[in-house]
Amino acid sequence: MKVVILAGGSGTRLFPLSRKNLPKQFLKIADNQSLFQKTIDRALKIVKSPKDIIIITNKEYIFHLKSQLREINHSEKDFHIITEPVGRNTAPAIALAVKYLTEKQEIPFDETIFISPSDHIIQPDKEFVEYVKKADELAKEGYIATFGVKPTKPETGYGYIEAGEKIRDGYKVIKFHEKPSIEKATEYLMKGNFYWNSGMFTFSIQTILEEFKNHSEEIYQMINDNSFEELLKNFDNMPDISIDYAVMEKTNKAAVIPMNITWSDVGSWxxxxxxxxxxxxxxxxxxxxxxxxxxxxxxxxxxxxxxxxxxxxxxxxxxxxxxxxxxxxxxxxxREVVNKIKNDKELSYLVDLHTTVYRPWGSYTELEKGERYRIKRITVYPGESLSLQMHYHRSEHWIVVKGTAKVVLEENGEIKEYFVHENESIYVPKTTKHRLVNPGKIPLELIEVQVGEYVEEDDIVRFNDVYGRC
Structure with a gap:
C-alpha cells in the first residue's frame, strides 16, 4: 500500500490562526505537533517506509512542509513530494499522484493507495490503522473504500454517507448526501445507517483509472495522453473538481467502512x-x-x-x-469576518500573512514596525543562505542572538566575508550587495533592524539565489 497525503489545501476557517499563507494543516493548536505532522506520524504506522508516502502540496507551502518535516526529524528526501503548480482540488491532485506512481515509480496497477487529507484530527492511531487495513481488503476486490464516521450528534457541518448492503467489514454506498439541515441531520442520526463523510479513500490504481475513464473523461485523457512532466506543465488545464463530484457520487464501486473513533476535519472553532x-x-x-x-x-x-x-x-x-x-x-x-477584512484596504493583508513568514532558508517574525523602521527576528536553517541582494531605501543592522553568521558584503567593488558571532553585530548600508549565510550546525537566530524611508518587502533586488527566485 502507498499513502498519498494531500497537503495543498488553503483556507481561513480557523482565522486568525489560519491564514492564506499558513493554512490549518500547519497549525499547532494545542501541542507541539501540527495537524500535518500528526498525519505523517499516522501514515508511517500504515506503510513500511517513508518512501511509501507521497505528499502533494503547492509551491506556496513547500517551505512550511520542509520546515515541519525537519521538526519531526525527517527530511524532504525521505518522502516523495509533488508540488502542484496551481491548486486544482482533490480529483486532479489524486490523478497527479497516480501518474507519478505508475510512471516514476513503476508501481503495478493492482497496488492500493490510501488517500488522506493532512488537516484532520484522528484518535487513536492504532484503531484507525486497523480500519485502513479493512479498507485495503475491499480495495483489492475492486471497491473504492471510503471511511464513514459514526455520528454522535445531528451535525450540519459534514456531508453524510448512506450505507446499504453489507460487504466484508463495510457496506455498499447507497448515496452521498450534502451537508444537511438540522432536521435532516436528526433524521440521519435516528436511521442509524448514515455516517459522516471523512474525505478519505482507499482504492487500487486500476480501479481509480477505470472510474476516471467512466465518470471524468477529461481527467482520464490528461493522465493517459501526457507524461508526468507534461501533466505538471498543463496542470492548470485540469478541471477544478473534488474527487467526490468527479467519481464518488457517480461510481457503483463505492463502499464505506464505518469508524467508531474520534475524528474531526477541524472545520470551525x-x-x-x-x-x-x-x-x-x-x-x-x-x-x-x-x-x-x-x-x-x-x-x-x-x-x-x-x-x-x-x-x-x-x-x-x-x-x-x-x-x-x-x-x-x-x-x-x-468567514464573514474574513470577508469584511478582505474588503478593508488597510486590513486585507491580515487574511494572507501571519507575523511569522516562512522562506526556503528559514523564517522571520515581525516584532515591531513603525514610520521609517521595522524590527524582525530571523531564523536561518543550518547550511542555508539568503539571496545575494540589495535594497534601495533601507539599511540593515544585524545582531546575532544564537549561532554564527557569515555575512558577504560588496564594499568598493570588492567582495568581503565577515563571521559574526553571538552578541556581535554588523551594519549593511543602503544599495550594498549582501548575503546572509548560516555556515554552522545549529539554527542561526538574529535580530534585524531596518531603517529607511521605505521598509516594505518589495524593496529587494536579487542578483543570485540558490532557490531560483531571481
Whole structure:
C-alpha cells in the first residue's frame, strides 16, 4: 500500500490562526505537533517506509512542509513530494499522484493507495490503522473504500454517507448526501445507517483509472495522453473538481467502512472546542490563561496573559495581530469576518500573512514596525543562505542572538566575508550587495533592524539565489 497525503489545501476557517499563507494543516493548536505532522506520524504506522508516502502540496507551502518535516526529524528526501503548480482540488491532485506512481515509480496497477487529507484530527492511531487495513481488503476486490464516521450528534457541518448492503467489514454506498439541515441531520442520526463523510479513500490504481475513464473523461485523457512532466506543465488545464463530484457520487464501486473513533476535519472553532481536552469547568485553555467563574469556553492564547471573569460559552483566540471573540456555536461566521477584512484596504493583508513568514532558508517574525523602521527576528536553517541582494531605501543592522553568521558584503567593488558571532553585530548600508549565510550546525537566530524611508518587502533586488527566485 502507498499513502498519498494531500497537503495543498488553503483556507481561513480557523482565522486568525489560519491564514492564506499558513493554512490549518500547519497549525499547532494545542501541542507541539501540527495537524500535518500528526498525519505523517499516522501514515508511517500504515506503510513500511517513508518512501511509501507521497505528499502533494503547492509551491506556496513547500517551505512550511520542509520546515515541519525537519521538526519531526525527517527530511524532504525521505518522502516523495509533488508540488502542484496551481491548486486544482482533490480529483486532479489524486490523478497527479497516480501518474507519478505508475510512471516514476513503476508501481503495478493492482497496488492500493490510501488517500488522506493532512488537516484532520484522528484518535487513536492504532484503531484507525486497523480500519485502513479493512479498507485495503475491499480495495483489492475492486471497491473504492471510503471511511464513514459514526455520528454522535445531528451535525450540519459534514456531508453524510448512506450505507446499504453489507460487504466484508463495510457496506455498499447507497448515496452521498450534502451537508444537511438540522432536521435532516436528526433524521440521519435516528436511521442509524448514515455516517459522516471523512474525505478519505482507499482504492487500487486500476480501479481509480477505470472510474476516471467512466465518470471524468477529461481527467482520464490528461493522465493517459501526457507524461508526468507534461501533466505538471498543463496542470492548470485540469478541471477544478473534488474527487467526490468527479467519481464518488457517480461510481457503483463505492463502499464505506464505518469508524467508531474520534475524528474531526477541524472545520470551525466550534469543532476545535469539541475535540480538545477540557478542565472541570468544561473550558479549553491553551497558553497563559487565568479564568475566574468561566465555563464552557475556549481560550487560546499566544504571548499575552488572557484573563476571563464570569464568561460562558465563548471562544477567544489571540495572535500577535488579531484577537477573535465569538459566541460558541457561531464558528461558521468566521468567514464573514474574513470577508469584511478582505474588503478593508488597510486590513486585507491580515487574511494572507501571519507575523511569522516562512522562506526556503528559514523564517522571520515581525516584532515591531513603525514610520521609517521595522524590527524582525530571523531564523536561518543550518547550511542555508539568503539571496545575494540589495535594497534601495533601507539599511540593515544585524545582531546575532544564537549561532554564527557569515555575512558577504560588496564594499568598493570588492567582495568581503565577515563571521559574526553571538552578541556581535554588523551594519549593511543602503544599495550594498549582501548575503546572509548560516555556515554552522545549529539554527542561526538574529535580530534585524531596518531603517529607511521605505521598509516594505518589495524593496529587494536579487542578483543570485540558490532557490531560483531571481
Amino acid at each position: 466550534d469543532s476545535v472546542y469539541e475535540i480538545l481536552p477540557k478542565d472541570e469547568n468544561q473550558n479549553v485553555k491553551v497558553g497563559k490563561v487565568i479564568d475566574i467563574d468561566t465555563k464552557n469556553s475556549m481560550i487560546i492564547g499566544n504571548k499575552r496573559v488572557i484573563s476571563t471573569i464570569g464568561l460562558e460559552n465563548l471562544t477567544v483566540v489571540e495572535t500577535d495581530d488579531v484577537i477573535l471573540i465569538a459566541k460558541q456555536g457561531e464558528g461558521q461566521k468566521v
